[in-house]
């Protein structure tokens with residue numbers, strides 16, 4: 001059969017994290033030479049982010065309990081380099097008519113694909129808190145990247161606010177690195193974690209790792225509070241953050257002095273590439289995410305497009321390796337190649353276990369859309385464009401916007417540098433509240449090219 005591979009087109013993998021590495025490995029094992037594109041300087045993705053050349057910290061220091069897996073992913077990718085084409089520091093900023101648009105060093109190029117495997121990962125899911133636009137407020141991911149990639153902390157005394165495993169992980173990493181951790185403030189009630197235990201038991205070692213992190217923080221004397229309601233991050237535009245104030249589960253008010261904040265409410269999938277490739281999306285009521293639709297193997301609704309890793313659904317790093325390989329197998333099957341059906345079955349079964357664990361995490365650390373809906377009118381929602389909740393609400397109540405995209409056009413929430421990647425989730429909650437409709441009815445911000453900023457001076461390759 002004359003598949004697209006035989007017409008000279010490529011299988012393109014976007015992302016060199018755990019999902020992308022395993023996808024590339026499976027393609028190479030089948031005799032193909034895929035093109036792997038990643039905007040990062042080095043492979044590894046988020047969790048197995050490699051330190052810059054010249055830094056010499058060891059695997060154990062950098063990756064802790066995941067050191068063995070990190071080394072395996074890096075060694076696999078290093079061994080693959082002879083058999084793939086690898087474009088690091090290259091952004092995929094658009095997908096149209098069977099080609100991806102790339103950008104590197106001011107040059108844009110269009111590369112046609114026979115199959116496109118999107119392994120774009122996830123980013124922090126954020127909620128606005130009054131004062132979160134002060135200097136010193138970072139996402140949890142930003143705080144972790146500072147530590148992992150640059151070996152520096154975001155402040156001298158750091159408070160962590162939000163929910164999810166990353167909250168405890170990053171706080172413990174800061175503690176281990178010698179930083180002063182002012183407090184760990186979880187908006188999820190303890191009861192949610194207890195209720196989720198049967199599902200979390202699907203991955204007992206991960207459950208135990210999480211429990212040990214909390215214990216280590218408490219043993220070090222760090223205040224660890226569950227069920228808090230954020231009131232405000234205090235400070236001044238001149239000096240930045242000075243404290244975070246919360247209402248505790250018992251109803252009292254407490255303030256914790258700090259000079260930096262790490263914030264995050266679990267993760268959100270990076271779905272813009274799937275969106276630009278015209279994949280259909282569906283609303284996932286369990287997590288409140290809009291997700292690109294795909295079958296169990298990762299086959300999306302758009303032809304020749306496959307989705308894997310956290311960019312398809314937040315199932316964690318270990319499952320990203322599984323879904324990366326599955327997506328590659330789906331692409332290979334569609335290209336007319338034979339696949340190992342026993343292997344596929346084993347991967348699908350592993351995926352089911354990880355899915356149960358992920359359901360447990362969503363239950364244990366729920367997204368608090370109600371907190372976004374309750375923010376005061378003077379709270380900044382969109383930090384890129386400095387737009388307040390009041391302006392966003394007025395785009396609905398006065399302007400007549402009925403869904404997120406129209407509200408964006410009227411208010412500029414989601415119009416800035418981040419393209420709604422950080423404010424979109426909370427913005428949709430505020431639109432839903434102002435309109436008195438469900439989150440699903442408030443819709444989702446459509447992906448727009450370029451998915452991340454590219455220079456105005458960008459020119460077409462060869463021009």
Ligand SMILES: Cc1cc2nc3c(=O)[nH]c(=O)nc-3n(C[C@H](O)[C@H](O)[C@H](O)COP(=O)(O)OP(=O)(O)OC[C@H]3O[C@@H](n4cnc5c(N)ncnc54)[C@H](O)[C@@H]3O)c2cc1C
Pocket residue numbers: 014015016017018019020037038039040044045046047048090091092093119120121122123124140141142144166169267270273308309310311315316317318320451
């Ligand atoms: C900030 C952050 C920190 C995390 N820390 C931990 C942790 O410490 N421990 C843990 O267990 N889990 C952690 N997680 C979760 C974990 O990183 C993921 O489960 C796992 O990395 C998913 O693997 P992936 O291959 O799907 O995506 P990733 O590992 O995120 O890899 C995606 C890759 O795609 C590339 N990419 C994305 N978009 C484009 C584009 N448009 N063009 C080109 N390249 C692109 C990125 O540069 C990245 O290298 C973290 C997640 C985040 C977001």
